[in-house]
Amino acid sequence: MAFIYILPVILLVIFTASFIRVVMGTIRSEYSNFSIPPGVNHSGKLRIVHASLVTTSALGKILEKIGVCSELAFTRYVQPGRQRGPEPQLSLEDAELGRVPVRVYRPRAQPAGPRAAAIFFHGGGWVHGSIGTYEDICRYIARESESVVVSVGYRLAPEHKYPAAYEDCLNATLHFMKNIEHYGVDPANAIVCGDSAGGNLAAAVCQTLAGRSDLPKLRAQILIYPGLQALDFNLPSYHQNRGVPLLFRERAAFFALQYLNGHALHMQEVLEGSHIPPDMRLKYRKWVSPDNISEKFKVRGYKPHKPHEFNAEVFEKVKGFFDPNLCPLLAEDAVIQQLPKSFILTCEYDVLRDDGLLYKKRLEDNGVPVTWYHLEDGFHGIISLFNLYVFSFTSGKRGLDRIVEFIRGL
Template sequence: MGAKLLYICVAFILVAYYIYSPIPENVGQPWKLMLTSAVLRTLGHMGKAAEMLGLANYMDVMKLFSSSQYVPPTSDENVAVTDTEFSGVAVRLFLPKKPTEGLRRAMLFFHGGGFCLGDAGMKSYDFLARRTSNQLNAVVVSVNYRLAPKYRFPVQFEDVFSASKFFLQSRVLSQYGVDPTRVCVAGDSAGGNLAAAVTQKLLEDSEVTNKPKAQALIYPVLQTLDMNLPSYEQNANMPILSKSLMIRFWSEYFTSDPSLREAMTSNRHVPAQWGHLFQFVNWSTLLPDRLKKDHVYTGPVFGSPALAEKYPGFLDPRAAPLLAAEAQLRGLPSTYILTCQHDVLRDDGFMYATRLRAVGVPVTHEHAEDGFHGALTFVTSPSDMAVGHRLMSSYLRWLEEHL
């Protein structure tokens, strides 16, 4: 009996040690974040092992998390939900059942997942779209773009742009009873990247007569140039999205060639002839002083031009919207940006907010001091957290007021 108890105690200690992750003190209900992180970390270990053994790609193993969270399209008393296609691109469509006297608002939403993971049918994204549709009495189009590593850049951008352009046609908006002057483009993480890039492109496309009224970018990833931003350094090992995982996502977006990932890890992937782009990600001028702390900005260390010649996508504003010139930013619609303190992508959002304001774009920038990457989707059991409900409510309130 004593030996069994000892084994149980040792096993418990080992499990607790594995689950434990250092969490900032101001994050409430940290054990929920730890549990989710432990699941993702386990999949990551399995993915690395499978890749080393030649059994599967790392990202294919990580997709097991998305698969485990999938829910079928299910209508309820408030919203009709169906899976369909717009211009050959899979979408999950949410149509409110509430009667309305006039035309409805609409949302184009792009899920996150580092361009490699995620699905509009994941429980958290289904819940977010369903609640948005119900609360705003809005049509929501949640786009299921194709994923890396099977499909590389610019496929993901082309998918969401094609679906958006299709939906914004007057005849399609009329079919769904949507007011063409009240459409928002939104997304979180990699989806925030796609939302920002699509909104920029829609603005300059002369074939698109119905332009978005607003864009909502939820802890977006927006730049590929500097992997040593203060937020990357401060949050390098935070749960959910570490620095190394974000670099892995970026590299898989463009190529399976590990040399790009290695160069990005050492921050030596941008050639000198593209050095002028660093003005758009110069955190010494674009971040508030409180975020710089003890970090000292140093100029870029340039890499070989070979990588940029082979994989030019990482220098393309369609992949990195923060690299767009001022002329491409002027005229963008009212913008909501959510950033979280404990997130490697924090500074991307701050810099974009600074640049948009500088060219006269109306920006509402909400920063969650107790937030972490993915926080807004922590709203369904068993991983629901107070910070997730607070951020979702604030996001929906902004949409109510600006859409």
């Protein structure tokens, strides 16, 4: 009989121990390579932001373990977006463009003529993010640039694998461009814009539309610390910033694989570079190589990486990485040459820094005008923290203001 009373205690102890192991495992994995260089903007704030993300991840793992919900569902739930009241200077409208949900931000003031428009694709590694999480950014761009902003709510991975997000962004953009005058927008002054994964989508959409003669030409593209390739996760910035929040090197590969395949079973092989056939490595070396990165970006230390032996089985699983619609840095010169004026923002303490630098070089080598703004103290995701009360970062505000300035100057 005594065992009947002791059993719940034993189960509780086992349950508690399991929770502790999950929490400690999450903390160890997240902090094992964690580092914040002294040059980062408001490093103390970044530590707190990172700690909150680790805590959220740990709670999500616990809920998943006990069968309440998946970790992914929980992390999406706790970051649904910031609740904001009416905007005196803007009108907001939720709609659909090509069956894709969007939110349209329009300045209320009567314009002197047709406005500019920015079609915005949010970041979040193709896995996180929404129209709601980018509410403040889109309001700010619309208000300060006096332009119409269309925020696109594309489908997320891993539930919706590539090319779902790309197709949603393309369809929404096509629908908008075909009906552009309905929104009071100058057909010659529409741009695509996005940060991180959204920058990837903006670059892919811009390339797709570059050769279209049946639509108004895009005026520009704005790429904010974009991820543009999945061939080399050993470029200088991936080593220098491998443990800098908000995006670790391993997470960059994890998100790319989630987008491509809906899982990350071959993450280690992709990180090591064994997914690239020798002939393709030779072909793309002219575009994706540390040799194309200025020496000033290697002063914090860089050790050349020797790729592991090619694995044909892994290549078959991830060969979608060689599709320019997924990795825009791999587009042929004939496509790059048709691209419009471009704005690229990079951050020094960002694993994706070199993706932006390599694309900047490709554009310039092909005669495309590029406005480049580099946040010397910035880190990946810094602009997405805009207006986060005491956890706002001044460097991110500077970057956002440069984007507004670029739009106003078109």
